[in-house]
Amino acid sequence: MTADWIAVDWGTTHLRAWAMTGAEIAASAESDDGMSRLAPDEFEPALLRLVGDWLGEGATRVTACGMVGARQGWAEAPYRPVPCTAAGGGTLPVLTHDARLDVRIIPGLSQDSPADVMRGEETQIAGFVAANPKFDGILCLPGTHTKWAHVSAEEVVSFRTFMTGEIFALLSSQSVLRHSLAAEDWDADAFADAVGEGLSRPESFAARAFSLRAEHLLHDQSATVSRSRLSGWLIGAELAAARPYWLGQPVALIGAPALCHLYAAALKSQGLEAPIADGDAMTLAGLAAVQLGRV
Amino acid sequence: MTADWIAVDWGTTHLRAWAMTGAEIAASAESDDGMSRLAPDEFEPALLRLVGDWLGEGATRVTACGMVGARQGWAEAPYRPVPCTAAGGGTLPVLTHDARLDVRIIPGLSQDSPADVMRGEETQIAGFVAANPKFDGILCLPGTHTKWAHVSAEEVVSFRTFMTGEIFALLSSQSVLRHSLAAEDWDADAFADAVGEGLSRPESFAARAFSLRAEHLLHDQSATVSRSRLSGWLIGAELAAARPYWLGQPVALIGAPALCHLYAAALKSQGLEAPIADGDAMTLAGLAAVQLGRV
Numbered sequence: 139m140t141a142d143w144i145a146v147d148w149g150t151t152h153l154r155a156w157a158m159t160g161a162e163i164a165a166s167a168e169s170d171d172g173m174s175r176l177a178p179d180e181f182e183p184a185l186l187r188l189v190g191d192w193l194g195e196g197a198t199r200v201t202a203c204g205m206v207g208a209r210q211g212w213a214e215a216p217y218r219p220v221p222c223t224a225a226g227g228g229t230l231p232v233l234t235h236d237a238r239l240d241v242r243i244i245p246g247l248s249q250d251s252p253a254d255v256m257r258g259e260e261t262q263i264a265g266f267v268a269a270n271p272k273f274d275g276i277l278c279l280p281g282t283h284t285k286w287a288h289v290s291a292e293e294v295v296s297f298r299t300f301m302t303g304e305i306f307a308l309l310s311s312q313s314v315l316r317h318s319l320a321a322e323d324w325d326a327d328a329f330a331d332a333v334g335e336g337l338s339r340p341e342s343f344a345a346r347a348f349s350l351r352a353e354h355l356l357h358d359q360s361a362t363v364s365r366s367r368l369s370g371w372l373i374g375a376e377l378a379a380a381r382p383y384w385l386g387q388p389v390a391l392i393g394a395p396a397l398c399h400l401y402a403a404a405l406k407s408q409g410l411e412a413p414i415a416d417g418d419a420m421t422l423a424g425l426a427a428v429q430l431g432r433v
Numbered sequence: 434m435t436a437d438w439i440a441v442d443w444g445t446t447h448l449r450a451w452a453m454t455g456a457e458i459a460a461s462a463e464s465d466d467g468m469s470r471l472a473p474d475e476f477e478p479a480l481l482r483l484v485g486d487w488l489g490e491g492a493t494r495v496t497a498c499g500m501v502g503a504r505q506g507w508a509e510a511p512y513r514p515v516p517c518t519a520a521g522g523g524t525l526p527v528l529t530h531d532a533r534l535d536v537r538i539i540p541g542l543s544q545d546s547p548a549d550v551m552r553g554e555e556t557q558i559a560g561f562v563a564a565n566p567k568f569d570g571i572l573c574l575p576g577t578h579t580k581w582a583h584v585s586a587e588e589v590v591s592f593r594t595f596m597t598g599e600i601f602a603l604l605s606s607q608s609v610l611r612h613s614l615a616a617e618d619w620d621a622d623a624f625a626d627a628v629g630e631g632l633s634r635p636e637s638f639a640a641r642a643f644s645l646r647a648e649h650l651l652h653d654q655s656a657t658v659s660r661s662r663l664s665g666w667l668i669g670a671e672l673a674a675a676r677p678y679w680l681g682q683p684v685a686l687i688g689a690p691a692l693c694h695l696y697a698a699a700l701k702s703q704g705l706e707a708p709i710a711d712g713d714a715m716t717l718a719g720l721a722a723v724q725l726g727r728v
Binding site for chain 2: 248250252253254255301302304308309312315340341342343344348349352355356372375376379380
């Protein structure tokens with residue numbers, strides 16, 4: 139099978155690729171050859187291992203987004219400062235040894251003040267805007283580093299990143315709380331209460347977090363409840379800080395459905411209905427929009 | 434050299450011991466045989482490796498505080514619920530194979546609501562109270578898990594733990610920010626400004642934290658400034674949440690001098706002068722107070 143072109147989402151920890159026929163997926167593959175484990179000269183071999191079978195005789199266009207374009211990536215694609223289109227500013231061609239590859243990287247976006255950067259999310263935003271060109275409002279992209287972006291007239295006007303997901307992951311896996319948080323289940327009521335507490339008293343986060351350990355030791359509080367509360371306090375504080383973004387605005391969520399549903403529930407507690415767009419679908423739509431010149 | 438008695442501070446990561454003659458230090462020793470790396474039957478050998486040379490023919494009293502008394506420690510010394518004296522509630526005798534050892538563990542304190550626990554700090558508080566029996570006010574013990582304790586009439590009335598130190602350590606060493614925070618120096622002005630920002634807008638912490646990475650990438654902000662700001666935001670938020678403790682109260686700080694000086698500077702920005710007592714000295718004073726029956 140030979141691809142018309144290849145779509146690539148190359149993040150810090152994963153490499154994912156799709157063999158495309160126009161805007162249709164013909165095949166897909168992924169590996170854990172993320173940016174963080176590759177030296178600059180290891181990107182091309184990692185890509186060939188994954189997509190070599192899809193290459194024909196001529197050069198095949200590979201359109202890539204994500205941390206592959208970071209300073210520590212394959213080739214640095216300089217940030218484009220907002221306000222600007224999400225992904226309409228051209229791509230960075232990358233020199234390859236194998237003539238069957240014609241690799242282009244989509245640059246990330248930067249903001250001067252407050253200082254902020256994104257790499258990868260701009261492509262998801264481009265995918266959303268390609269499907270909703272009249273959208274004027276806020277896109278929230280929950281994840282390790284959640285982004286809130288103001289989109290208007292097909293441009294990203296401003297954005298703000300929250301380390302909410304990474305703080306949650308560090309506390310659940312690396313901190314003294316890890317034994318109190320080892321659960322897979324979820325308690326929606328505990329989460330909802332904690333969102334309200336996080337919104338109204340965000341300063342208490344570091345004390346509330348420790349209280350989960352004490353509640354576990356003294357009152358046998360379940361890990362499911364503790365995990366849901368920790369998440370709610372963090373997302374509640376994030377909503378309090380992001381209020382200038384979402385208050386009175388149309389908001390749509392883009393990302394992994396389970397995580398987006400948490401943000402949707404938290405926003406709903408503030409009277410706001412936010413539709414959810416699947417993150418992978420938006421990544422692919424954005425890569426296709428760039429490849430097909432629709433940005 | 435034979436000890437009258439032996440004072441032991443046995444924490445999660447370290448074991449420290451002092452050979453005592455009355456309230457005087459005759460010798461000291463330490464190892465990294467902390468509670469977290471020892472199975473229950475490994476505590477006695479670890480102690481003997483460190484203090485064996487100090488033992489005479491009869492049984493020598495060893496008075497210990499800290500995580501050695503946790504459920505995962507040598508023997509569980511059940512928490513004493515506040516309000517109560519810091520360390521006047523008796524000690525837990527531990528069975529040993531070696532008849533030269535007479536080991537006693539000082540129990541930690543617990544609070545039912547908000548749920549909270551301490552192990553080790555109660556001994557520092559006991560040391561402070563032994564030297565300042567009339568003290569009526571707030572003791573703040575900065576550390577990995579900073580404690581704020583209300584002390585009155587030689588009792589701990591209530592307390593609250595903040596994970597400020599652990600959150601700072603995780604973000605500086607394990608997160609995406611680690612490259613932006615690799616500095617040893619300190620910027621007191623950046624810290625002071627950040628304390629004010631953390632006090633007034635604590636909800637923005639997760640966004641401000643990420644901005645340190647962006648400031649590094651876009652504006653080459655120094656790691657010294659970034660590290661000082663991160664610390665200031667966290668301590669500022671902690672001061673906001675702990676305001677019911679310190680507002681209008683006498684406050685004294687107990688702990689490592691460098692860290693206590695940060696808290697003292699932050700409190701001073703709120704108009705409050707807090708004297709500093711050395712944490713190690715207070716631990717030893719507390720162990721001596723228990724050993725000598727002065728609690």
